[in-house]
Structures are given as C-alpha cells and as structure tokens.
Amino acid sequence: MIGFLTGLFVTMKTGFRRPVTAQYPDPEKRIKVENRFMGFPSLTWDYDVEEPYCTGCMVCVRECPTECMTAKMKDNPLFSEGKSRRKKIIDEFEINLGRCILCGICVEVCNFDAIEMSHEHELSKRVRNGNRFGLQQLLKLGIKFQSNTNWQPKQPEKNSGVPVKKVDEE
Amino acid sequence: MENQKTNNKESKEDSDILVSTPEQDELISLLTKRFPSVPDININHLQEDIELIIESKNIKSTCRLLKDSSELNFNYLECISLVDYEEKLEAVYHLTSFKLKQSLVIKTSISVENPEIDSVIDIWRAADWFEREAHDLFGVTFLGHPNLEPLLLFEGFEGYPGRKNFPINDYKEW
Amino acid sequence: MEINKTINSDNVDLMINMGPQHPSTHGVFRLLLNIDGERIIDVKPHIGYLHRGSEKLCENERYAQVVTLFDRLDYVANLNMELGFCLAVESLMELDIPDRASYIRVILCELNRIASHLLFYGTYGLDVGAMTPVLYAFREREKIQGFFESITGARMMHNYFRIGGIKEELPDDFNNRLSLLLDEVSQGIEECDMLLSKNEMFLARTKNVGIISASDAVDFGVSGPNLRASGIARDIRVSKPYSIYDRFDYGIPVASSGDCWDRYYVRLEEIRQSIKIIKQAMSQMEDGPILAKVRRIARPPKGEIYFRTESPRGDFGVYLVSDGSDKPYRVKVRAPSFANLQSLQYLLKGAYIADAVTILGSIDIIMGEVDR
Numbered sequence: 217m218i219g220f221l222t223g224l225f226v227t228m229k230t231g232f233r234r235p236v237t238a239q240y241p242d243p244e245k246r247i248k249v250e251n252r253f254m255g256f257p258s259l260t261w262d263y264d265v266e267e268p269y270c271t272g273c274m275v276c277v278r279e280c281p282t283e284c285m286t287a288k289m290k291d292n293p294l295f296s297e298g299k300s301r302r303k304k305i306i307d308e309f310e311i312n313l314g315r316c317i318l319c320g321i322c323v324e325v326c327n328f329d330a331i332e333m334s335h336e337h338e339l340s341k342r343v344r345n346g347n348r349f350g351l352q353q354l355l356k357l358g359i360k361f362q363s364n365t366n367w368q369p370k371q372p373e374k375n376s377g378v379p380v381k382k383v384d385e386e
Numbered sequence: 387m388e389n390q391k392t393n394n395k396e397s398k399e400d401s402d403i404l405v406s407t408p409e410q411d412e413l414i415s416l417l418t419k420r421f422p423s424v425p426d427i428n429i430n431h432l433q434e435d436i437e438l439i440i441e442s443k444n445i446k447s448t449c450r451l452l453k454d455s456s457e458l459n460f461n462y463l464e465c466i467s468l469v470d471y472e473e474k475l476e477a478v479y480h481l482t483s484f485k486l487k488q489s490l491v492i493k494t495s496i497s498v499e500n501p502e503i504d505s506v507i508d509i510w511r512a513a514d515w516f517e518r519e520a521h522d523l524f525g526v527t528f529l530g531h532p533n534l535e536p537l538l539l540f541e542g543f544e545g546y547p548g549r550k551n552f553p554i555n556d557y558k559e560w
Numbered sequence: 561m562e563i564n565k566t567i568n569s570d571n572v573d574l575m576i577n578m579g580p581q582h583p584s585t586h587g588v589f590r591l592l593l594n595i596d597g598e599r600i601i602d603v604k605p606h607i608g609y610l611h612r613g614s615e616k617l618c619e620n621e622r623y624a625q626v627v628t629l630f631d632r633l634d635y636v637a638n639l640n641m642e643l644g645f646c647l648a649v650e651s652l653m654e655l656d657i658p659d660r661a662s663y664i665r666v667i668l669c670e671l672n673r674i675a676s677h678l679l680f681y682g683t684y685g686l687d688v689g690a691m692t693p694v695l696y697a698f699r700e701r702e703k704i705q706g707f708f709e710s711i712t713g714a715r716m717m718h719n720y721f722r723i724g725g726i727k728e729e730l731p732d733d734f735n736n737r738l739s740l741l742l743d744e745v746s747q748g749i750e751e752c753d754m755l756l757s758k759n760e761m762f763l764a765r766t767k768n769v770g771i772i773s774a775s776d777a778v779d780f781g782v783s784g785p786n787l788r789a790s791g792i793a794r795d796i797r798v799s800k801p802y803s804i805y806d807r808f809d810y811g812i813p814v815a816s817s818g819d820c821w822d823r824y825y826v827r828l829e830e831i832r833q834s835i836k837i838i839k840q841a842m843s844q845m846e847d848g849p850i851l852a853k854v855r856r857i858a859r860p861p862k863g864e865i866y867f868r869t870e871s872p873r874g875d876f877g878v879y880l881v882s883d884g885s886d887k888p889y890r891v892k893v894r895a896p897s898f899a900n901l902q903s904l905q906y907l908l909k910g911a912y913i914a915d916a917v918t919i920l921g922s923i924d925i926i927m928g929e930v931d932r
C-alpha cells in the first residue's frame with residue numbers, strides 16, 4: 217500500500233508542474249534544433265563571386281558510406297573571365313537524400329567548405345525517389361541554411377573564390 | 387596463411403613486444419600441464435588473450451577438459467566466430483574463466499569442402515544460437531546440435547552470405 | 561495474435577504466435593508458444609526479421625565508415641557501440657588516445673547508458689501494465705538526447721567517435737549544461753524509483769518471476785545487468801578496464817535472486833553509478849588535443865583482436881580480423897542481447913503466459929543488435 221501511495225504522490229506532484237510537452241506540427245511550439253544539428257546535407261553558395269563553393273572534386277562521393285552521391289565537374293566560365301579563383305566548378309550534383317544516413321562524413325572530408333549539414337529534416341515526399349536532390353535544390357537548402365545561421369566558411373582565405381589580383385600586389 | 391601466421395608470431399617474439407603478465411604465465415603452465423595427452427596442441431599468445439590452436443576433431447574433448455577441470459574452469463563461452471580465409475574456414479571460440487579471471491581463444495580450422503565440426507552445445511548451452519548463426523551464414527554443420535534450423539535467414543535461403551565468395555548485391559538507384 | 565489449434569490424442573495444445581508485430585516484443589521478435597491452459601510448455605523464438613548483414617557490410621566499408629554501421633547495432637546505446645569498435649581498431653593499431661578524448665568518450669558513453677536504462681525502465685513499466693513510468697522516463701531521456709544533439713549533431717545516430725579520438729571539440733557551454741542535466745536526471749531517477757520500484761502491484765508481477773540462477777546464467781552466456789542480478793559481479797569496466805575506466809571510483813550493483821525485479825533494480829542502480837562516474841570524469845577532465853595523430857584512412861596492421869567493452873546490455877565483444885588493408889577482413893560482433901535472448905527459451909518453460917511479457921521485458925533486448 218505504501219509503495220502504491222508514494223507512486224501516486226509523485227504523479228500528484230507532477231500535476232503542479234509546467235508541462236514539458238512540445239507540440240510538433242505547430243512551428244512556434246516545437247523544440248528548436250541545436251546549432252550543431254545535422255539535417256540533410258546541402259551545398260553552400262559563395263556570395264562574393266555568386267557561384268557554389270563546390271568544385272566537384274569527388275572526395276565526398278568517394279567517402280560516403282552509402283554511396284548516395286554523384287558529382288560531375290566542368291571548367292569554370294567565371295575563371296576564364298577572371299572573376300573567380302576556382303578553375304573547376306560543379307556541373308551536376310545529386311544526393312539521394314532518401315538514402316543519406318546523415319552521418320556527416322561528407323562535410324568532414326570536404327576541403328572546400330562546400331557542403332554543410334543543413335537544419336532541414338522534414339522532406340517527406342509522395343514518391344519513392346522524390347528525394348533525389350539535384351544541384352539547384354541542394355543549393356537552395358544551403359542558401360536557406362546560410363541565411364538562417366549566418367554561416368561562415370571555416371577556412372575563408374583558402375576557400376574564398378575572390379580572385380587574387382596580382383597587379384595590385386605589385 | 388599458416389606460414390604468415392607463424393612468421394608473425396616469430397617476429398613479435400623477436401621484438402619483445404609481447405610481455406605476458408604473471409597471470410598469463412600461470413595459465414600457460416596450467417594449460418601445458420593439462421594438455422600433455424591431447425596431440426597437436428599449440429599454445430600461442432597473440433595480442434592479449436592466450437591462443438590455443440587445435441585440430442577440429444579435438445574440439446569437444448578440449449572444451450570438455452577446459453570446462454570441467456577444477457583449476458581452469460572455463461565456464462563462460464563468450465562467442466563463436468567463423469572467419470572465411472577462402473582456402474579454409476576458421477572457428478574461433480572465446481572463453482572466459484570466472485575463477486581465473488582469464489580469457490582464452492581456441493582456434494580450429496574447418497575445411498571448406500566438408501565443413502563439419504562437433505557441436506559444443508552440451509558443454510555450454512550458450513553455444514546454441516552462435517552455432518545456428520554460423521550454420522546459417524557459413525554453412526558449417528555442427529554435429530550433435532539438436533536443431534540447426536535457420537536462425538537469422540529465412541527458410542530456404544540459398545547460399546552462405548557470410549562467406550567471402552557470396553556477392554554483395556550492388557544497389558540500383560530507383 | 562494468431563491461434564492455431566492442434567488436437568493431440570490425449571490433450572489439447574494451443575499454439576500461440578506472439579509477435580513479430582506485438583507491442584511487448586520490443587521490435588520484430590516472434591515467439592511461438594505452445595500452451596497448456598495458462599502454462600507455457602514449449603517456446604520457439606524466431607529472430608532475424610531485422611537482419612541487415614552488418615557484419616558482411618563491414619567488410620566492404622573503410623574503417624571510418626564502419627563506425628556508422630556500428631551506430632545502428634544497438635540503436636539505443638549508439639555511442640557504446642561506437643566506442644567498442646573504435647577501441648578495437650585503436651588497440652590493434654596500438655594508438656594512444658589523448659586523455660581529453662577518452663574523458664569525453666566516457667562521459668558520453670555513460671550518459672548513453674543512462675538513456676538506455678531509462679528506456680528500459682519506461683518500457684518495462686509498460687510491459688507490466690504501468691502507463692505512467694514511460695512518460696517520466698522519456699522526459700529524462702529526452703533531455704539527454706537533446707544534450708547529445710548539441711554535441712554530436714544527432715539525437716541517435718551520432719557518428720561522433722573517430723579512430724583515434726572524437727570528431728569535434730565540445731561546445732562552450734558543455735560543462736554548465738552537463739551539470740544542470742545531471743542534477744535534473746538524478747532528481748528524475750529518484751522520482752522514477754519512487755513511482756514504480758516499491759509499488760505492490762509491480763512487486764507482485766516481478767518478484768520471484770523468471771528466476772535465472774547464477775550457474776544457469778553463466779551457462780547461457782548471459783551478461784551485463786542480467787548476470788549481475790543473478791549474483792555474479794562481472795563488469796568488464798572493472799574486471800578488465802578499458803579506455804580510462806580504471807581512474808574512477810564507482811560500485812557495481814549486484815543482486816542475488818535473479819528474478820525480474822532484481823534485473824530491474826540493478827539497472828536503476830546502475831544509472832546512479834553512471835552519474836557518479838560522469839561527475840568524476842567532469843572534474844578530472846583537462847584541456848588538450850582530441851584526436852591522436854592518425855592518417856585519415858586508417859590501416860591497422862595485419863592481425864586480429866577480440867575487444868570487450870561493457871555496453872548497457874552486457875559484454876559487447878568486437879572480433880576484428882585485419883589483413884592490413886583499409887577495410888576490415890572480418891568483423892564479428894558479440895552482441896550481448898543475442899546471448900541474453902537465447903536464455904529465454906529455457907526461462908519461459910513452465911511460466912504463465914502473462915509472465916512471458918514480464919520476463920521478455922526484463923531481459924532488455926534490442927533487436928537491432930540481436931539480428932545485426
């Protein structure tokens with residue numbers, strides 16, 4: 217009997233507490249995601265030269281444990297015009313987010329700050345392959361992430377696309 | 387494989403990497419005392435645990451001795467693993483003795499053509515599912531096991547997915 | 561439930577199919593029960609519904625990628641699984657792990673142990689018919705998961721431990737948040753304890769039910785809290801300390817009778833001990849590097865190792881054979897739930913059908929680990 221009553225006492229006490237429940241579908245009442253939250257991967261956008269950071273080097277493609285990415289590079293037109301430092305630029309990029317396991321390995325191996333785990337985690341689709349994201353969609357995710365979190369590249373000097381003007385230095 | 391392993395062992399002993407603890411020495415002396423009668427026993431210590439390499443036909447008698455002798459008393463079977471070395475299969479038994487607080491590894495090779503070995507289920511009941519799993523994935527028949535039905539795979543599965551020659555199906559993008 | 565009537569000449573046996581879609585089977589686990597009235601005469605467990613061939617997949621992934629597979633073995637104690645694998649590879653490579661990384665690992669693993677035991681506490685309450693505890697347990701567990709999210713970026717599949725250390729430095733407010741969390745959790749545990757442990761109905765359901773004697777437990781290969789509940793004080797953290805577990809002072813809760821209540825209470829007590837470990841680790845932790853000097857693609861030398869760690873469910877062994885390349889030659893996982901679960905077929909014989917759920921719940925299995 218006593219054990220039963222102590223149990224009831226605990227339940228009673230909780231009645232006077234503020235609820236801890238969050239209402240999921242309601243955008244205001246959700247739990248906020250943490251800064252480091254790893255949502256789906258996204259590609260970042262270099263505002264200085266208006267092109268993606270990604271050069272299509274394929275390192276992430278090789279390291280991805282689920283082999284869910286493909287990438288293809290091309291010569292960068294902006295480089296030949298002298299507007300960018302990137303010789304090569306991404307041409308086609310695809311991540312099958314339905315297969316991605318959100319491990320973050322691609323972010324870790326990328327040397328160009330070009331891929332980031334965004335805070336997006338709700339991407340349900342009505343078709344099985346509806347989450348095969350191409351370059352534009354990934355960039356859109358990335359731009360949203362960048363503006364929401366005020367993202368800065370980790371190695372700004374090395375990875376900036378702004379061309380170094382040799383004339384100025386001399 | 388066999389040669390490489392012995393080479394490995396020699397080089398390790400040469401460079402004095404392995405320093406056995408007094409407890410391990412004691413276990414080795416106990417083992418050598420215990421096993422003069424069983425032929426083809428090979429005591430080898432690699433990494434941390436002492437390793438006993440025996441012939442597969444001796445597995446049951448050895449295990450029985452290890453468990454029943456009062457000073458050794460290896461009463462806890464931790465794991466039975468199979469490794470596919472293409473030319474042979476190797477069964478690895480990890481035992482622990484709560485009394486000695488020591489662990490022991492028993493290794494025995496099984497031929498690929500005729501993968502059969504005695505079951506140790508009447509020595510440790512823990513062997514039950516480990517052996518069934520090994521039967522599923524590697525096709526090793528454990529003689530004397532009462533029930534070798536598929537455990538992890540479904541009934542009627544073809545092939546032995548644990549073996550090296552079983553292909554990993556490449557994934558096709560939808 | 562699907563009911564099959566087979567009529568023998570002298571008595572009528574009922575065969576009941578419990579699972580794989582049954583709320584109390586904790587995943588996809590199927591039991592074929594042969595019953596005579598209320599008594600279970602024969603049991604046939606069926607596993608394998610979640611078999612993904614993790615061990616085989618490991619052979620085709622590089623060492624850094626295998627960590628993600630280990631996350632998915634025991635999906636309630638992911639970090640403990642990662643630790644087991646990373647330590648196995650590290651000791652094969654004879655790496656020295658920086659102290660700070662080890663401390664962070666221990667803190668996170670113990671937190672994960674608490675989260676895992678809390679899940680057990682909640683679902684076990686549900687199994688025996690108490691609805692309330694699960695809400696309390698999940699309230700506390702939620703805090704721990706949120707805390708993990710702030711460190712590792714994920715609530716469950718962290719992929720945070722690396723071969724040689726950890727992925728990234730802790731966030732700035734780590735210490736404050738952790739001490740706050742510990743206070744809240746230890747308070748929550750006391751509440752959970754008051755709520756259920758001494759409840760008369762709970763006692764009636766669990767005391768003297770599903771007894772595993774010490775000798776049987778050893779014979780079945782039972783490990784972890786289940787073994788300690790039977791009176792054998794075996795904990796790898798103490799008997800063969802790995803990582804830095806020898807630097808802390810903590811107790812190993814042991815019970816004597818080996819019934820369901822003991823298995824339950826040993827786990828609750830273990831949560832308290834884990835909090836103790838975390839507190840000590842917090843005070844001992846110093847600044848320093850978090851990753852040993854390793855090449856990015858790990859290539860352990862040729863050799864093999866069997867590394868034991870204590871996961872929340874028992875002895876977690878990783879048998880790793882390396883052929884010197886960047887992918888493991890063979891990985892065999894000794895999953896504690898796998899060995900614990902096989903004792904069920906002996907335990908259930910002669911028990912009441914209502915106790916089947918109680919006993920199964922008290923063993924605390926995770927099917928992801930059983931089936932691999």
Ligand code: SF4
Binds near residue numbers: 271
């Ligand atoms: S995201 Fe990074 S690693 Fe991947 S292709 Fe682009 S630049 Fe290379």
Ligand code: SF4
Binds near residue numbers: 280
């Ligand atoms: S997060 Fe992991 S699974 Fe997803 S794309 Fe990156 S590397 Fe691949």
